[in-house]
Amino acid sequence: MNYTSMASAAILIGTMTAVAAEEICDFRSTTPEQSADTLVTRSNWLAVETLRVGLDAPSRFMPGTVMRSLVKPSTLVASSTPIDLEQIKAVDPDDGAEKPLKVLLGARLYADGILVLKGDEVLLEHYRPGFSPSSPRLLLHASRPILTAMLAQAIEVGRLSREQSLAHALPELAKQANLRKVSVQRLLDDHTGLVWSSEDRRIWLATSGWGSAADGPLPSDSSNWLLNREDWPRTTEPLALQIGSPEGELLAWVLEKATKQPVSHRFCGSVLSGIGAEHEAFWAADPAGTSLADGLALSLRDFARFGNAMIQARSKGGARKVAPTWFAESIATAEPKGESAPEVLHELGAEFGWKYRFATQGKRHQAAILGPFGNSLLIDFDRKLVIALFASVPKDYSPLALASLHSVWSAIGRSLSDQSSNR
Helix, strand or coil: CCHHHHHHHHHHHHHHHHHHHHHHEEEEEECCCCCCCCCCCCCCCCCHHHHHHHHHCHHHCCCEEEEEECCCCCCCEECCCCCCCCCCEEECCCCCCEEEHHHHHHHHCCEEEEEEEECCEEEEEEECCCCCCCCCEECHHHHHHHHHHHHHHHHHCCCCCCCCEHHHHCHHHCCCHHHHHCEHHHHHHCCCCECCCHHHHHHHHHHHCCCCHHHCCCCCCHHHHHHCCCCCCECCCCCCCCCCCCHHHHHHHHHHHHHCCCHHHHHHHHHHCCCCCCCCEEEEECCCCCEEEEEEEECHHHHHHHHHHHHHHHCCCCCCCCCCHHHHHHHHHCCCCCCECCHHHHHHCCCCEEECCEEEEHHHCEEEEECHHHCEEEEECCCCEEEEEEECCCCCCCHHHHHHHHHHHHHHHHHHHHHHHCC
């Protein structure tokens, strides 16, 4: 097949994929509507005192796309031996005392909802009063591990190559010499060496729409800001791993270029339908309509279903609709070694590493998505166990909250081990 034929075939495949997404998904664009007398506005929607409102209703404050899979939802069934929040004890890292799991969830993690799955069996499902289980919760930085899984799937089906440079994957940036030295694999690994200053971050927050007007210029177009950067500083020295930088927009941008689809459409067609989603999802955009790397919102049940899909991807003979086997295997078995977790995650313990934007614990075959404010997803590949948590801790990546989260995971794991040994 010559180059022209290959290009034509790629275009045809891209068109077929887009059509398929439209056939199995329903999309609608939304524009935020703010009344003059509302107490929660664009200036304070993610402030401590209004955090729960902002996270639970992102479409009120950000433009974006609402997605609904038309595929029949996967079945979740109630366990005959559910977890009792009052009976299970967990160590409170604040004072070292054992307390009921319910106390840690409320007092340390400000839990809005927790769901524990073992396969399709619901071991625990608990929500705070007033929380809507079907509402999509904004994941913010916890969107990025899901983006890396989508990028890995695009690599698996030949949409792009790991060895490609970012300048090749994004022709608009072909003149940037430093991007020619960064491969798609390094973007996937979160090891590009790109240097983002505090000023870069401030402008990124303002132009993408995450920041308020007080943070800088009015929100406009994050991709245009990236495109018009005169310099892309890069270093070969090891950089401290950071959570939440403008680099995430490159991740979303490369994915859209490779698949010839908006991130929201690709996500619904491949992930939302692949996990058998039960509820609507939302993907936030900047005012120019560019999908944001931190913009995904999912219901708790569908967040947990993503964890199940990762377990299935690694299992022999399991479904690989959401991620390729090599990707799931990588996050299940990654050792800390030189890929230590970002500094803010050290409270989880020294045994945790960092792979494809997941916190990993290879000896136990566990991986976790860790978002801000306590929102998290633990995937235990050996036990086929998923622990999904939505929380509203009034501090981004609080050390006490992270230590409490680790204690909750350990307590649930011990309880299930004890339950198995008593049978």
